[in-house]
Amino acid sequence: MFDFQINAHCSHTRARVGCFRTPHGSVNTPRFMPVGTLATVKGITATQLADTGAQMVLANTYHLHLQPGEGIVADAGGLHRFMGWDRPLLTDSGGFQIFSLADLNRIDDHGVVFRNPRNGSQIELTPERAIEIQMALGADVAMAFDQCPPYPASESDVEAACKRTHAWLERCSNTHQLTNQALFGIVQGGCFPHLREQSAQIVASFDLPGIAIGGVSVGEPVEDIHRIVRQVSPLLPQDRPRYLMGIGTLREIAIAVASGIDLFDCVLPTRLGRHGTALVAGERWNLRNARFREDHTPLDQSCTCTACRHHSRAYLHHLIRNEELLGLTLLSLHNLTQLIRFTSAISQAIQDDCFSEDFAPWQPDSAAHHTW
Amino acid sequence: MFDFQINAHCSHTRARVGCFRTPHGSVNTPRFMPVGTLATVKGITATQLADTGAQMVLANTYHLHLQPGEGIVADAGGLHRFMGWDRPLLTDSGGFQIFSLADLNRIDDHGVVFRNPRNGSQIELTPERAIEIQMALGADVAMAFDQCPPYPASESDVEAACKRTHAWLERCSNTHQLTNQALFGIVQGGCFPHLREQSAQIVASFDLPGIAIGGVSVGEPVEDIHRIVRQVSPLLPQDRPRYLMGIGTLREIAIAVASGIDLFDCVLPTRLGRHGTALVAGERWNLRNARFREDHTPLDQSCTCTACRHHSRAYLHHLIRNEELLGLTLLSLHNLTQLIRFTSAISQAIQDDCFSEDFAPWQPDSAAHHTW
Numbered sequence: 001m002f003d004f005q006i007n008a009h010c011s012h013t014r015a016r017v018g019c020f021r022t023p024h025g026s027v028n029t030p031r032f033m034p035v036g037t038l039a040t041v042k043g044i045t046a047t048q049l050a051d052t053g054a055q056m057v058l059a060n061t062y063h064l065h066l067q068p069g070e071g072i073v074a075d076a077g078g079l080h081r082f083m084g085w086d087r088p089l090l091t092d093s094g095g096f097q098i099f100s101l102a103d104l105n106r107i108d109d110h111g112v113v114f115r116n117p118r119n120g121s122q123i124e125l126t127p128e129r130a131i132e133i134q135m136a137l138g139a140d141v142a143m144a145f146d147q148c149p150p151y152p153a154s155e156s157d158v159e160a161a162c163k164r165t166h167a168w169l170e171r172c173s174n175t176h177q178l179t180n181q182a183l184f185g186i187v188q189g190g191c192f193p194h195l196r197e198q199s200a201q202i203v204a205s206f207d208l209p210g211i212a213i214g215g216v217s218v219g220e221p222v223e224d225i226h227r228i229v230r231q232v233s234p235l236l237p238q239d240r241p242r243y244l245m246g247i248g249t250l251r252e253i254a255i256a257v258a259s260g261i262d263l264f265d266c267v268l269p270t271r272l273g274r275h276g277t278a279l280v281a282g283e284r285w286n287l288r289n290a291r292f293r294e295d296h297t298p299l300d301q302s303c304t305c306t307a308c309r310h311h312s313r314a315y316l317h318h319l320i321r322n323e324e325l326l327g328l329t330l331l332s333l334h335n336l337t338q339l340i341r342f343t344s345a346i347s348q349a350i351q352d353d354c355f356s357e358d359f360a361p362w363q364p365d366s367a368a369h370h371t372w
Numbered sequence: 373m374f375d376f377q378i379n380a381h382c383s384h385t386r387a388r389v390g391c392f393r394t395p396h397g398s399v400n401t402p403r404f405m406p407v408g409t410l411a412t413v414k415g416i417t418a419t420q421l422a423d424t425g426a427q428m429v430l431a432n433t434y435h436l437h438l439q440p441g442e443g444i445v446a447d448a449g450g451l452h453r454f455m456g457w458d459r460p461l462l463t464d465s466g467g468f469q470i471f472s473l474a475d476l477n478r479i480d481d482h483g484v485v486f487r488n489p490r491n492g493s494q495i496e497l498t499p500e501r502a503i504e505i506q507m508a509l510g511a512d513v514a515m516a517f518d519q520c521p522p523y524p525a526s527e528s529d530v531e532a533a534c535k536r537t538h539a540w541l542e543r544c545s546n547t548h549q550l551t552n553q554a555l556f557g558i559v560q561g562g563c564f565p566h567l568r569e570q571s572a573q574i575v576a577s578f579d580l581p582g583i584a585i586g587g588v589s590v591g592e593p594v595e596d597i598h599r600i601v602r603q604v605s606p607l608l609p610q611d612r613p614r615y616l617m618g619i620g621t622l623r624e625i626a627i628a629v630a631s632g633i634d635l636f637d638c639v640l641p642t643r644l645g646r647h648g649t650a651l652v653a654g655e656r657w658n659l660r661n662a663r664f665r666e667d668h669t670p671l672d673q674s675c676t677c678t679a680c681r682h683h684s685r686a687y688l689h690h691l692i693r694n695e696e697l698l699g700l701t702l703l704s705l706h707n708l709t710q711l712i713r714f715t716s717a718i719s720q721a722i723q724d725d726c727f728s729e730d731f732a733p734w735q736p737d738s739a740a741h742h743t744w
Contacts, residue, residue, distance in 0.1 A: 047682075068690045306419065
């Protein structure tokens with residue numbers, strides 16, 4: 001039911017164009033995946049989401065376990081039915097969220113105990129439990145339960161987290177029993193090259209249908225992200241989709257694709273949208289700014305999203321200034337469309353042999369301008 | 373450019389089925405009109421709005437004058453272009469909002485001076501100015517600038533407000549110069565039948581393309597609304613659209629249609645939606661209620677809106693419980709669809725001679741059940 005086909009290679013980078021088949025449809029890579037933490041991409045209907053070009057959408061195990069609980073989602077017929085999205089879905093395991101958001105009570109080799117922020121009760125999550133929850137949610141892709149160390153962390157702490165992540169991956173893999181759901185492993189290792197290398201080798205040895213690079217964008221300098229991605233990506237199996245978790249900035253996406261990464265997710269486009277910021281031609285525009293007050297041109301002439309086709313910068317400025325819900329929805333739609341379009345343009349550029357790490361196809365003098 | 377045709381009469385009430393032609397298309401009456409105060413129906417795109425069955429949409433002169441200002445809307449090419457809605461639009465004059473929302477400084481026969489809530493400056497609005505602003509906004513229908521007395525108010529206060537409203541109507545009428553915009557007059561008179569009668573006669577004498585009943589739903593008992601509508605509506609010209617301002621409850625709409633009213637507006641459906649309440653089969657359901665937690669059936673099996681076609685009560689409950697923006701959007705869409713559908717069903721029932729004041733077509737034993 002799962003299959004990853006590589007249809008084109010870049011002649012001068014490790015970039016590739018692929019197609020990841022899932023039970024709910026194909027995901028053309030490279031591709032950005034919108035985040036729908038609580039089984040909803042904030043403020044956006046499923047129809048609008050499809051219009052952004054989204055193919056695979058994320059949801060989160062930690063959040064959905066707390067509310068509404070995987071039992072209710074399973075009773076609804078699974079996450080696709082529950083959220084009204086019949087295309088590919090991926091659930092993050094909750095590891096990252098527990099270590100970054102939760103009030104932790106205990107971490108040991110067995111698992112994690114944390115406080116339910118909604119009612120104060122103690123919740124235990126183990127690799128087995130995280131996989132059981134994800135099997136109940138029923139996304140097309142489940143992620144292994146990992147320990148994501150904070151930044152900065154000592155070498156010994158990161159080494160311990162790696163060791164635990166690898167032991168947990170084995171338990172995740174043993175627990176995961178579905179044929180219509182793929183389990184992806186997650187490489188950790190912080191900013192330590194030898195730990196990253198070791199983690200990549202161990203995770204790769206599980207022969208899973210896909211592998212993610214986790215533990216990036218946790219506060220480290222952006223150069224470290226570049227370095228980690230450039231080092232780790234080539235160590236992963238060529239013939240499986242590679243997913244760089246939590247990255248949604250243009251430069252980092254382009255560098256990662258050039259290193260052979262296929263999938264990306266990030267809350268950035270929707271979070272920026274909810275704060276009145278639009279991604280336009282490689283820049284971030286604060287629509288609250290008075291310079292847009294009387295600007296009756298489209299936000300981005302080259303964009304086909306609802307905000308750009310039907311509205312002006314002046315109207316978006318008006319909505320954002322007045323804290324109108326529609327402003328948040330329109331900017332979120334635009335930003336998602338923009339990032340997905342960026343990855344689609346990369347795909348075209350790879351096929352046309354004009355992709356590069358400094359990919360910026362909106363620039364008129366870009367060799368890849370025709371892909372925008 | 374304007375024309376009101378009556379296509380069917382009810383055999384046993386004053387209800388009628390009509391078609392009001394405007395430069396941006398026809399409005400089939402009876403019909404509920406969604407409110408887009410600040411040139412946006414909160415949380416809803418123009419495409420979604422059209423899907424609710426909306427034909428004419430309201431915006432507000434008071435709010436748009438404050439922000440972004442009619443100059444910017446005019447520069448955008450008018451309100452239709454500014455908000456991306458190319459169907460009929462109506463602007464309320466701002467009279468009601470100034471008297472209910474603003475910090476008033478002076479009211480006299482000349483006009484009103486109030487404090488700009490955004491920057492504290494003094495703003496003067498006169499009948500001439502209110503019409504000039506509405507001409508700049510460029511909706512299909514402009515409303516006369518009226519004085520809406522509060523409830524309760526003494527007979528002499530209401531009489532004075534009526535007198536002023538009539539004098540202002542003359543000035544509005546003299547100022548209004550557009551052929552592609554209709555000016556509607558507004559009947560006042562509070563809860564005093566003789567003042568209502570007098571106001572209806574005076575406003576009718578202006579021979580305008582439409583007349584509204586204002587000053588209702590300002591705090592008076594619902595029986596007073598029924599009484600006023602039953603008294604005033606028959607006094608208005610048969611061959612012009614009649615608009616009952618600010619009413620959006622099912623029973624009041626049905627009673628008003630039975631008295632010959634054609635148009636309605638109200639913030640209720642979107643406001644209820646933003647508070648997690650859905651209009652279903654004549655009831656108001658609080659989706660926050662735990663009884664919906666595991667209810668995987670559609671909100672309203674008979675409804676064709678996005679919320680009902682693609683989602684379950686359990687999902688809507690989940691969204692509302694988690695204060696997800698999408699929940700507000702979906703419930704607003706549902707509630708608008710429901711009210712517009714109610715007025716469409718009335719229209720069908722009038723034609724099929726099964727309309728009545730207690731119209732409730734969702735009831736299986738209703739003679740008009742087929743219209744739902």
